[in-house]
Amino acid sequence: MPENKMLDNRLIDSQHVAAGITRQASQQTYYTIKYLVDRKRTADAYRAYAYFRWVDDTLDQENAAYFNRLAFLERQKSLVDCSLWGVRPCAQTAEEQILVDLLRGEHDDNSGLLAYVRNMMAVMTFDTYRRGQFITQAELSEYERLLATAVTEAMHYFIGHNQYSPRNGTRYLAPMAAHITHMLRDTFEDIEAGYYNVPRELLAAHNISPSDVKHDAYRHWVKERVDLARHYFELGREYLLQVENGRCRLAGYAYIARFEGVLDTIEQDNYLLKPDYTGSKKLAAAAQTGWSTLSSLYQRQRHPRLVQSWRLNQS
Numbered sequence: 001m002p003e004n005k006m007l008d009n010r011l012i013d014s015q016h017v018a019a020g021i022t023r024q025a026s027q028q029t030y031y032t033i034k035y036l037v038d039r040k041r042t043a044d045a046y047r048a049y050a051y052f053r054w055v056d057d058t059l060d061q062e063n064a065a066y067f068n069r070l071a072f073l074e075r076q077k078s079l080v081d082c083s084l085w086g087v088r089p090c091a092q093t094a095e096e097q098i099l100v101d102l103l104r105g106e107h108d109d110n111s112g113l114l115a116y117v118r119n120m121m122a123v124m125t126f127d128t129y130r131r132g133q134f135i136t137q138a139e140l141s142e143y144e145r146l147l148a149t150a151v152t153e154a155m156h157y158f159i160g161h162n163q164y165s166p167r168n169g170t171r172y173l174a175p176m177a178a179h180i181t182h183m184l185r186d187t188f189e190d191i192e193a194g195y196y197n198v199p200r201e202l203l204a205a206h207n208i209s210p211s212d213v214k215h216d217a218y219r220h221w222v223k224e225r226v227d228l229a230r231h232y233f234e235l236g237r238e239y240l241l242q243v244e245n246g247r248c249r250l251a252g253y254a255y256i257a258r259f260e261g262v263l264d265t266i267e268q269d270n271y272l273l274k275p276d277y278t279g280s281k282k283l284a285a286a287a288q289t290g291w292s293t294l295s296s297l298y299q300r301q302r303h304p305r306l307v308q309s310w311r312l313n314q315s
Helices: 003-025 027-036 039-059 066-085 094-102 112-130 137-158 173-185 187-193 200-206 216-240 246-268 283-302 305-314
Strands: none
Touching (some): 003 094, 027 246, 039 066, 039 094, 039 112, 066 112, 112 137, 137 173, 137 246, 173 216, 173 246
């Protein structure tokens, strides 16, 4: 079989595997990619999500020894480097082939795709080392920054990649707020897996454990995090007003609204975290998400001169 035909068949295979992993892991992500991503980048968007979903699930396996997790992670890093250096790496699994196919021909050090891969690999590394360890607020903040950078750069790479988006201090705030919310929501689940999302300074100052969610100091800290997330989401909406591509704005608004429902629940519970937030996924929450997204889009229509003003400034 000609080499080009073999390559085409391989890419089709990895696309199907990636789409299947994505659909099984997250219906919302699957359909966001299907309907909002730039058509020629849809296959790679599935690959980008599915590969790191697989890496994360592999690292989270309860029976995986610490040194085995490190060895697995180092192998994945080497696959990234070999792919970028033009060395044909040997993928041992269908999931590793997804990564190789994702990075084929990628040589731009400033690309959003490479920023996504590098920062997500750093997130996976941090998660591996922090398991079973108490971490500082500074480390948590760096964790949030890494993930927010990955999410933002991936969004702009895959949706409206050739259109304007601001590069200022508000670029990464909405994903940072989402990550703050995500860690609050998953507090109990993460504790069971050995991940502690509360800073060790707070635990030491009040002589409490990561599961002492009823303690006044813990609840006060939760309130501060909720307030910070609210503020970041507000600034994130202002950022999205300036994004030129409509599909990208829609994805951003839906992303924000999805997590704001969790913040609403935490506030209603007077900042007492609970093990289960599945109620936020019910019909009422879905309706709220839809309304919030539509409201944000309406706000964009009221400020059509933002992008126009930028274009004039660039001319």
